[in-house]
Amino acid sequence: MDYVRKKIKEGSYLPVAWEYREVIEDQIEKGTTGKIFHFCQEEIICSTEGRVVSMEDIPNEGVFIHLDNNKRIRIDRIITLFGKPGAAYDEYDAFGSSCMDCLGGYDKEELDNM
Template identity: 40%
Template sequence: MKPKYMPVDPGYFELFEQEMEKNDARVIHFAFASEPELEESRGKIIKIDDKSQEGHFLLFENGDEVRLDRIIVINGIPGPAYDEYDSYALAPLTCQAGYDDCFME
């Protein structure tokens, strides 16, 4: 099941439009899976599509479709899902490390 679309800050639309002008884009994004999983889409971005019930998507010339709120990085620039990705990366550094309570002695 896909998570509900989270609105994207309007500033990102400007970024995506700038990246559309390039002949090649590399986008790292979350896959729709039960566990956090990353995918990569690469190629020419041809447009931003608004699918009313599903959200906004980057459409690539090669047929790839990437939902905007799942983009972690586009051409090395942090995207809307970067903070979510960063929280997964930092989770082992917390005292909880996946547990509900910290054990303090």
């Protein structure tokens, strides 16, 4: 695995607000099954289907949810959990809107003169 991929995979865990943890705990209690959209690598979005069976704090790695299909997802990378916004939703929204801020390779002055 090259350095860039390793860095992305082992990126620093970002603390998650308690509201997101409560949503996860609620879904575990309900036994909800569905889709989870998450960042699986920097700027790459993945979807995983399943039921969340547990949440675990793994030292030096972060807090993960474990699914019934033996997959695990770091909770700070979750965009949506069964249609509900996750901790990475704002990052996803900013990523999706980033092109609105770009000038398509032109300088502002060039665009003003068109």
